Amino acid sequence: MTEPALLSVENVSVDLPTPRGNLRAVDQVDLKIGAGRTLGIVGESGCGKTMLSRAILQLLPKKAKLSGRVMFDGHDLVRLDPERLRKLRGRSLAVVFQDPMTSLNPVLTIGTQLIETLQEHLELDSVVAKRRSVELLAAVGIPAPEQRLMQYPHQLSGGMRQRVAIAIALSCEPKLLIADEPTTALDVTIQAQILDLLAREQRRRHMAMILITHDLGVVAGRTDDVAVMYAGRVVERAPTPVLFKKMHMPYTEALLAAIPKIDAAPHTPLPAISGRPPDPTRPIQGCSFSPRCRYAAGRCYREKPLLTASESLDHQYACFHPIQVTAGVCE
């Protein structure tokens, strides 16, 4: 990677104090994303993917402790003063959450919320801002945008609300959009439409995007790179086609195998992953996946494997017994 990254997450850890002790939600994560690229972050609930996105956005809970560095477009977000950070968020760093109601204000009309964003960040006058709002709503596929400006969020369906949230996120032409499970609350046919919309706008605006999801199917056709997270760590990272075809991490393999396939015959038993993810307040010595891994052996239970590069630098994995690698290649 020679081009400077738009976002670089350097050795970021997030610790949360809980009544049961310290919870390490994110554990020494390194990630980079270049301008105009899409990165998928995949993992099950509790793997730290949402906490990582909150760490990037500097929207962590007050009690959370963050260490490491988050560099975005030449700014160190962790050390940036709150006022400049606020200007940056919303302007060049935007976010879409799973539940659009968390980002929309229920007592303000759609129009007020859109126009306010445009006036605040782009300093447009109200006439221009209103015109832009109508254009934005039309761009995200909302019928009769002028009338919608006068409506409140509760008057729209879930899919329409998510479109409005996307319109607001896109309104200031961000350089990076973080979409955290943007379609999980929506029905399949609506999900496909929203994912298409995000992909189209991402290409058109040459915007970088981080797509956070638990669904490998969602990232497969729509991202350049994928990072798989497990128990707070990135356990495999690769260009999307490489990850699906030449995965090295047993967890990635198991996760993919556990998804019911639409072309499989009915009543085919699924290769389930036994057990469940570890309790994050009780860290495991050795590889976090070792208790559930069918390849685990001696060293896996004692030592934590670090993220290391495979044949190509852009494919990294954290495993002592990677699959599809001939013996001897890894020490």
Place this chain on the structure above:
Amino acid sequence: MMQETQQSQRDPLLKVENLVVEYAVGGKTVHAVSGVSLQVARGETLGLVGESGCGKSTLGRAVLQLRRAVSGRVLFDGQDLTAMQGDALRRMRRRVQLIFQDPIASLNPRRRIGEIIAEPLVISGVKDPERRQQLVCEVLSAVGLDPSLVIGRLPHEFSGGQCQRICIARALVLNPEFIICDEPVSALDVSIRAQILNLLEDMKGRFGLTLLFIAHDLAVVKAVSDRVAVMYLGRLCEVGPSEQLFARPAHPYTALLIEAIPVPDPDVRPAESVPVGEPPSPIAPPSGCRFRTRCPRADQRCIDEVPELRAVAPDQYAACHHPLIAAG
């Protein structure tokens, strides 16, 4: 054709006939289920799919008479549940159990697991505590939990997947014949989902169950179902054997649903331009075919005339004026 029809109707354990369920909401009527007929043969799993608001959960509840139908009949083992009340209905309900989507919310947080699973036994009159204990232990072992470690604990001490195992154990303890699973895995993570689906398949074989499996995820439904029924806005669009239905859908809505599933393979480009639009409100459903407002094949006939369920292939029926595959 007639012969095949007879085939799929052999020994139906559950038969739903022209069921209509409506709710009153703020002076308006929600047409949740509008004339649905289907049947489930003994030992079969019927998958019921559709998007939120299509009436699939309401249908499940109406089968159990948790929601009374406006009209239509629900025949279980030949007896009409809609005509039953009180004790007779309670006795029938022992034979039909329900598993819900949110396993944690469906367990009483203040009761211990042992009590939760024993409760159906208490209600159904198993008076001997030792006998109850024994049945509880058997059923917990069957779902893969260690009774000695589980019985004395509270629901919050368990993960979502384990709670779903507990819910399945509770459903099994009365030794029912029929289980309605309403989105049993959609609240669970991928790695846990596979465990629970395998467990349900296992239990079905072991206890000789018949299942109505309600879900929005087609891949999940296909994994466990012999036949699949697709619902849209209160009506049945299509019914057919799983593999056949997925390979050759006849109803444009079934095709749209199949197309919209994200495939975990980077070589499969996601199909672009899924018809824009969202399901209309079930308060004022469109005339004629309810899918017509989103259907690329809709014409005047679809506005004027409600399509009836017709055979399009052996055992496969679709309610469409312009099916993607034609009969014969």
